[in-house]
Amino acid sequence: MILERFAMIDRIIAHDAETLSAAATLPLESPVFEGHFPGFPILPGVLMIETMAQAGGWLMVARLGFERMPLLAKVNEAKMRGMLRPGDAITIEAKLVHDGSGYAVLAGRIKDAAGKPVADAEYTLRTLPFPEASLAALVRARGTELGLP
């Protein structure tokens, strides 16, 4: 996980057409932690939402054959149930709720190393054609690195 690059997912553990689970470990140091908060570093809630959205994004990218890119359009409901600190290992789950025309609704969850839910949300992703073939290629390469076939 590299917060300042918005690289929130380290690897994809498993996925099928409607679910995906991924893993990540929070960095020990990051400029984000320097400000949030001095002497008390915790992952901002908005980055928990981003982490869940990215897991859902990879699910949709794979589902759509790497031909469309998902963008976060709406967070319908989000709950931050606990705090995440530098070095914490987490799992991230995404489940497809509804696959619409040009959009998808997903449910996401982050669990800590003990399996306890830390955050959950329902969110909507728009799915658009990639604006550039080069970006599609980068996403495909990154997906392969993370564990997508």
Place this chain on the structure above:
Amino acid sequence: MAADTFDRIADIIAETANVDRATITPEAHVINDLGIDSLDFLDIVFAIDKEFGIKVPVEAWTEQVNTGKAPAEQFFIMKGLADRIDELVAAKG
């Protein structure tokens, strides 16, 4: 146009996008007349998909309008929208 379908869609729009139900007439354009933006429309389509158990092909409709193959009235005027939903429900069997 099935009156029941129109009423169900109008209720969804009123509730989802906080639109005065009285302004939602069969002649109203969903975007231009009711002041619904693209994100609200996404919510409305999701609610319609769930309510009727269908997948509203918004992207195909938009492409047809943008390429001049179909008039906007066919999909985005309320009575046209209700007709298209009826067709999708009928096609579902």
